[in-house]
Amino acid sequence: MRVLILDNDRGMRELVALALRMQELDCVAAGTVEEAELALPESGAVLMDFHLGGGHSGAAVARRWAAEGRLPPFWLVTGTPEDEEVRALADLPQLRAVVGKPFSLLAFAREVKISLTAPPADPAPAESSPELPAEPMPPQPPLE
Numbered sequence: 001m002r003v004l005i006l007d008n009d010r011g012m013r014e015l016v017a018l019a020l021r022m023q024e025l026d027c028v029a030a031g032t033v034e035e036a037e038l039a040l041p042e043s044g045a046v047l048m049d050f051h052l053g054g055g056h057s058g059a060a061v062a063r064r065w066a067a068e069g070r071l072p073p074f075w076l077v078t079g080t081p082e083d084e085e086v087r088a089l090a091d092l093p094q095l096r097a098v099v100g101k102p103f104s105l106l107a108f109a110r111e112v113k114i115s116l117t118a119p120p121a122d123p124a125p126a127e128s129s130p131e132l133p134a135e136p137m138p139p140q141p142p143l144e
Helices: 010-022 033-042 058-067 084-091 105-117
Strands: 002-006 026-030 045-049 051-053 074-078 095-100
Touching: 002 010, 002 033, 010 026, 010 105, 026 033, 033 045, 033 058, 045 051, 045 058, 045 105, 051 058, 058 074, 058 084, 074 084, 084 095, 095 105
Parallel strands: 002 026, 002 045, 045 074, 074 095
Antiparallel strands: none
């Protein structure tokens, strides 16, 4: 599966690509939304920055791609995870995580690989015992 990296910071794109390749993941890097648009059809996942420059935000791009039915599973990287626009992405089922900066690139790349290569969960049987109340997931610490 190809992972699309969308970040206007060239150094960050190159480091993320290196970390993903160390995990034996195929990736393509884009520095602009326009470049990412060209690579999106061949990509099965996206890692994007929140602040993309040029008047673009990763959140707005994710929402547009979702509305167009083109958004694959994605991770949003940001130095401002508390931003309301970032927090509002929680309603997108494709969102895998919001990753707060600073973070460990190698740990992040491992998490991406695990997420993309894990077998799908078995669906629940149609007839089952009464459901127990769901417990909320505990907050997840930022990747280090």
